[in-house]
Amino acid sequence: MSKKLGNVSVSAEIEGQNFDLATGKLGLLASGSAICTVGESVVMANVVVGEGPDRERDYFPLSVDFEDKWYATGKISGSRFIKREGRPSELATLRSRMIDRPIRPMFPSGYMNEIQLIVTPLSLDLEMDPVVLGINASSAALMMSEAPFEGPIAAVRVGEVDGKIKFNPSYKELKDSKLSILVVGTKDAVTMIEAEMNELPEDKFVQVVSRAHEILKKNIELQEQLLSKVSKKEKKTELLLPDERAVIDVKKYLEGKLGPAIRHEDKMARKNILADLEDEVMEHFAEGYEEKDIRESFDKAIKAEVRRAILEEGVRPDGRKMDEVRTLSAEVGLLARAHGSGLFNRGITQVLSITTLGSPSKAQIIDAMDQDEEKFYMHHYNDSPFAYGETGRLGPGRRAIGHGFLAEKALLAVLPKHEDFPYTIRVVSEVMSCNGSSSMASVCGSSLSLADAGVPIKNHVAGIAMGLITEDGTLDNKYEILTDIQAAEDFAGDMDFKAAGTREGLTAFQLDIKIKGLKIDFITEVLNKAKVAREQILDVMEETIPEPKKEMSKYAPRLTTLKINPDKIRTVIGKGGEMINKIIAETGTEIDITDDGTIVIASINGEDSAKAIEWIKGLTDEPEVGKVYDARVVKVMDFGAFVEFMPGQEGLVHVSEISDERVENVSDVLKEGQEVRVKLFEIDKMGRKNLSIKKAK
Numbered sequence: 173m174s175k176k177l178g179n180v181s182v183s184a185e186i187e188g189q190n191f192d193l194a195t196g197k198l199g200l201l202a203s204g205s206a207i208c209t210v211g212e213s214v215v216m217a218n219v220v221v222g223e224g225p226d227r228e229r230d231y232f233p234l235s236v237d238f239e240d241k242w243y244a245t246g247k248i249s250g251s252r253f254i255k256r257e258g259r260p261s262e263l264a265t266l267r268s269r270m271i272d273r274p275i276r277p278m279f280p281s282g283y284m285n286e287i288q289l290i291v292t293p294l295s296l297d298l299e300m301d302p303v304v305l306g307i308n309a310s311s312a313a314l315m316m317s318e319a320p321f322e323g324p325i326a327a328v329r330v331g332e333v334d335g336k337i338k339f340n341p342s343y344k345e346l347k348d349s350k351l352s353i354l355v356v357g358t359k360d361a362v363t364m365i366e367a368e369m370n371e372l373p374e375d376k377f378v379q380v381v382s383r384a385h386e387i388l389k390k391n392i393e394l395q396e397q398l399l400s401k402v403s404k405k406e407k408k409t410e411l412l413l414p415d416e417r418a419v420i421d422v423k424k425y426l427e428g429k430l431g432p433a434i435r436h437e438d439k440m441a442r443k444n445i446l447a448d449l450e451d452e453v454m455e456h457f458a459e460g461y462e463e464k465d466i467r468e469s470f471d472k473a474i475k476a477e478v479r480r481a482i483l484e485e486g487v488r489p490d491g492r493k494m495d496e497v498r499t500l501s502a503e504v505g506l507l508a509r510a511h512g513s514g515l516f517n518r519g520i521t522q523v524l525s526i527t528t529l530g531s532p533s534k535a536q537i538i539d540a541m542d543q544d545e546e547k548f549y550m551h552h553y554n555d556s557p558f559a560y561g562e563t564g565r566l567g568p569g570r571r572a573i574g575h576g577f578l579a580e581k582a583l584l585a586v587l588p589k590h591e592d593f594p595y596t597i598r599v600v601s602e603v604m605s606c607n608g609s610s611s612m613a614s615v616c617g618s619s620l621s622l623a624d625a626g627v628p629i630k631n632h633v634a635g636i637a638m639g640l641i642t643e644d645g646t647l648d649n650k651y652e653i654l655t656d657i658q659a660a661e662d663f664a665g666d667m668d669f670k671a672a673g674t675r676e677g678l679t680a681f682q683l684d685i686k687i688k689g690l691k692i693d694f695i696t697e698v699l700n701k702a703k704v705a706r707e708q709i710l711d712v713m714e715e716t717i718p719e720p721k722k723e724m725s726k727y728a729p730r731l732t733t734l735k736i737n738p739d740k741i742r743t744v745i746g747k748g749g750e751m752i753n754k755i756i757a758e759t760g761t762e763i764d765i766t767d768d769g770t771i772v773i774a775s776i777n778g779e780d781s782a783k784a785i786e787w788i789k790g791l792t793d794e795p796e797v798g799k800v801y802d803a804r805v806v807k808v809m810d811f812g813a814f815v816e817f818m819p820g821q822e823g824l825v826h827v828s829e830i831s832d833e834r835v836e837n838v839s840d841v842l843k844e845g846q847e848v849r850v851k852l853f854e855i856d857k858m859g860r861k862n863l864s865i866k867k868a869k
Contacts, residue, residue, distance in 0.1 A: 177207050177214065177294075182397040186390045187339040189300075193312055193398045203405070204317030206398070208309040210340075212297035217309035221319045222286035225412045230464070232279065233286040236272035238306060240264045240541045244293040250539040262573055263540050267291075269574050270303050271310055274356040274364035277686050278322045282411030287319055296542050299342045301329045307356060312395045318405040322688065325363060326391035327356045328384050337380060339387050343542075353377075353681075355384035359392050361689020368581040371631075371677035374699045382692045414468035418461040422453060422469035423476070430477045434489055439520055439607045439659065440561055442489070446474065478664040482641045482652050489660045490519075497636070497656045497705050502616070502716040504624040511728040512625025514717075516617040518709075519658065522604040525617030527597065527625040529728045531762045531774035534596040548596050549587055551580035553614050555603040575611035576601070579635075582615045582672035582680035583622065586630040593628060594731055594772055608658035609637035615672045615680075616713060623717045626724035633679055634709040635672035636702050639665040645687050653698055655705045671702040675710060729762070729774040732781050738769040740792040743820065751791070759784040791819045795861055797852055800868045805846045813842045815863060817850055823861030825850060830865050 178194020185191075192209040199205030202218040209215075226233050240257050242249055249255050260268070271291055291306040307327035314321035331341035331349035338345065346352050350370040357363050362385055369377065429449065434442070450470050457466050481487045486494065498519030507513040512527035536547040553576035557564035568576070579601060587597070599621055601614035612635030619633045639657035643650040645666065654661055662668060666687045672680040683690070724730075736744070744765065745752045756763055761784045762774040771788060775781040795818060803817035812826040825848075827835050835841055842848070851868040855861055 177209070180398065180401050182394055182401070184390065184394045184397075186394075187387060189340060191308075191391065191394055193308070193394055195312070195316065195398065195402060202313070202317075203319070204313035204315070206309045206312035206316065207294075208305040208312075210300045210305060212295055213300045213302065213305060214293070214295040215302050215305035215309050216292045216294055217289065217306060217313040218292070219287060219289045219310070219313045219317050219319070221317050221408070225284035225410055226286050227284070227412065227464075229284065230467070232276070232284065234272070234276055234279070234289070235287070236268050236275065236289045236291070236310075238264050238267040238271060238291045238303075239293070241293050242541050244296045245298070245542050247541065261540055262577075263538075263543065265570055265573050266577055267303050267306070269570055270354065270364075270366055271306050273684050274307065274325055274327075275310060275314070275321075277363065277684075277688070278325065280320055280322070280409065280411060282413040283320060283409065284412045285319065285408065285410075289314070293541070298344075298542060300340060301343075301346075301354075302542070303327065303354065304329050304340060308391050308395070312398055315395065315399055316402060316404060318408045320407045320409045323358065324392050324395040324399075325356055325358055326388040326395065327354060328388045328391070329354050330380055330384050337383065339384065351380070353380055353384065355381055355388060357385050357388055358689050359389055361385075361691055362683070362695065363685060363689050365681055365683040367678070367681040368584065369673075369678050369680070370585045371674050371679060373677045374696070374703060377678055377681070378692060378696050378699065381695065385692065414472065415461055415465040418457065418465040418469045419472060421460070422457065422466065423473045425453065425456065426470075426473050426477075430474070434474065434477055434481065434660070435487060435491060442660070443561065475664040478660060479641050482654070482661075483643055483650055486652075488654065490658060492656075494652055495655045495701060495704070497708050498658070500709060500712045502620055502712050504620050504717050509727055511725045512621045512623070512627070514617045514620025514622075514624055516613050516620060516713075518609065518613055518616075518656065520605050520607045521610055521613050521658075522606075523601050523610060523613040523617040524604055525599055525601045525614060525621040527599050527618075527621040527627065529625060529627075529724070530596040530598070531729060531731065532594055532596060532764045532772050533762060534598075548590050549580070549584070550597070551583065551599045551601065551614075551618060552576050553579060553601045553603070553611070555606060555610060559603040559606045559610075575614065578611055578670065578672075578680055578682055579614045579618055582633050582635060583618055583629070585679040586619075586633055586674065587622075588628045588630075594733065595627075595729075597622070597627060606659070608660075608662050609635075609656065609670075611635070612637050612670055612672065616709060620713060620717060623720040625728065626721040628720050631674035631676065632710055632713045633672055633674055634706050634713060635670060635680070636705040636709065637662075638667070638669040638671070638698050638702050638705075640667035640669070640685075640687075640698075642666050642687060647687075647691065647694055653701055655701055669698050669702070671699060671706065673703075673706060675707060727776065729776055730778065730781060732773045732775075732785060734771050734773075734785060734788065736769045736771060736788070736792040738767065741765055741767075741769060743791050744771070744788055755784055755787050759787070763788075787819075793818065795821055795823075795852055795855065797855060800849060800851045801863075803848050803850045803863070805842050805844055805848060808839050808842055808844060810838065813838055815848065815850060817852065817861075817863060821861065823850075823852065823863040825863045825865055829863065829867065832866050 179196035181194035183192045199218040203221040204219045311324045330353040353367040501517045503515045615635035639654035668684045670682040764772045801817040803815040807814040849868045850863040
């Protein structure tokens with residue numbers, strides 16, 4: 173397949189799978205184009221580099237987009253009205269972030285040419301994670317372009333199949349796996365990790381990452397083989413760095429003025445002091461330098477002072493020790509109508525998480541390019557502008573979607589199986605104030621909220637964010653690991669290392685760095701420090717609510733499950749849904765029916781549930797000889813009366829079975845529509861039901 177899609181291609185067998193990289197046939201006008209193929213999965217990456225640096229922006233203008241292409245899996249969108257691919261799905265957004273995060277740090281500071289990287293799945297066989305192919309193809313495309321990309325990098329996903337580690341497992345294998353770890357790196361170091369695990373001990377996690385790094389080196393070698401066969405474009409490395417004179421002058425001007433501004437435990441006070449100081453600097457140097465140079469020099473001076481104070485004096489911006497966690501507190505049960513709520517505070521970072529329980533019918537239907545499933549647990553993260561003391565637009569961006577996904581993964585390992593707790597669970601984490609590490613705070617808030625709602629989670633889950641300050645952008649010289657980083661340290665630091673888990677082990681992990689990579693031994697060192705901090709947080713959470721509540725909120729629906737013969741499903745639903753809709757309307761319940769005959773009834777009122785259950789049983793139960801029924805006369809005959817004693821079930825009460833006394837005329841005793849109690853005393857060989865009024869007394 174690769175020979176058809178590329179004029180130049182290379183192949184290698186890696187862990188039993190044939191990887192093919194190709195270029196030269198498609199994407200001819202792109203700055204760099206590469207196609208990665210494994211089996212019948214084909215993912216293309218095209219990069220275009222803008223001419224010259226963008227002097228109007230104050231951030232690196234790199235955009236990375238993973239596109240949904242339904243044709244790649246031979247599907248047409250399930251939407252009745254829209255068939256063209258539209259706005260990116262949440263899954264596509266998450267995949268875009270996973271490709272972006274290890275690529276962005278691999279450019280030199282000051283490089284401001286606009287770069288657009290588009291990753292397009294052309295064919296997917298549901299055997300290989302397209303993100304892995306996308307990262308490998310993107311790296312090759314960037315290496316071919318004129319962009320000063322300091323790669324190559326490569327990716328590998330790790331799962332566990334039958335108790336054994338497997339690299340790049342299939343979708344089906346990942347679904348049953350106790351871990352799913354995406355590792356990205358260069359030949360020398362790990363640059364990004366995204367992981368979901370089932371309480372995996374730290375030492376085993378490190379072993380998996382270490383093995384994954386060895387495997388991804390083979391993909392880097394494959395890229396190098398391809399690059400050796402193509403003509404590489406000359407790298408354009410014009411960097412937009414602030415005027416060196418401005419950097420020196422601003423730094424000199426700020427000498428002796430940054431201590432009180434930077435070292436302040438109150439975020440807003442620090443923000444206001446720095447804003448006033450920046451205005452002072454802007455006014456002082458307005459005549460001598462461009463505004464952009466002054467602002468960049470100011471930011472550079474602030475970062476440098478934060479880093480210097482930490483490395484030389486051991487002083488963090490808020491005065492904490494390097495391994496000290498901010499002040500912790502937690503509460504539950506704050507909202508009367510919510511099914512569960514938890515408030516978690518770490519310093520002034522504050523997250524309120526709310527749990528809502530619903531019937532199985534409230535599950536999210538995932539109808540995506542390469543996924544079709546029902547999602548019974550979901551976590552959504554919201555960080556409105558007020559949480560940062562700012563104004564701005566509402567609505568989740570890529571960052572919020574990514575944070576919600578990370579917290580969702582962190583709790584999956586401790587949730588009960590759906591068959592044991594058949595609710596749909598939605599947790600919303602509202603960031604009330606933020607000074608760093610709100611994603612990990614949302615993990616803690618979610619755990620508290622679920623326990624408050626009475627969801628039988630196995631253990632509490634806590635999360636912590638770790639940071640890094642290096643002397644020279646490497647780990648070769650002096651560095652400091654920071655426990656529980658706040659915003660100022662994230663802004664000035666070299667690493668965002670997020671670890672979530674229980675006392676038993678890790679459940680989710682995310683690593684992003686600004687330097688060129690981390691060694692395995694260093695990851696072990698940080699994990700050990702993170703575990704100590706995580707257990708401190710768990711102490712506070714367990715003191716607040718030691719275990720899930722035994723009783724759910726009175727406002728939460730109660731679920732009742734019953735099983736019927738699958739052949740009776742049609743009877744319960746009725747023609748055009750008439751019967752099931754009637755039951756729902758008259759009992760005020762929600763009713764879900766699956767193909768195996770499982771019926772789940774949801775209602776806040778137990779009496780309503782009982783009424784619905786009785787109705788359904790009446791429709792589906794088989795007539796039982798010897799049982800007494802409440803019946804209704806449907807037709808009077810000379811020889812007796814036909815009565816409906818179960819929904820859709822009729823039988824005969826012979827004249828001799830109406831009364832102990834002789835009945836001369838049936839119509840004198842029974843009328844159509846009359847309610848009577850009858851006993852089923854016989855079902856004859858013809859299947860006819862014989863009933864008796866006199867025997868029911």
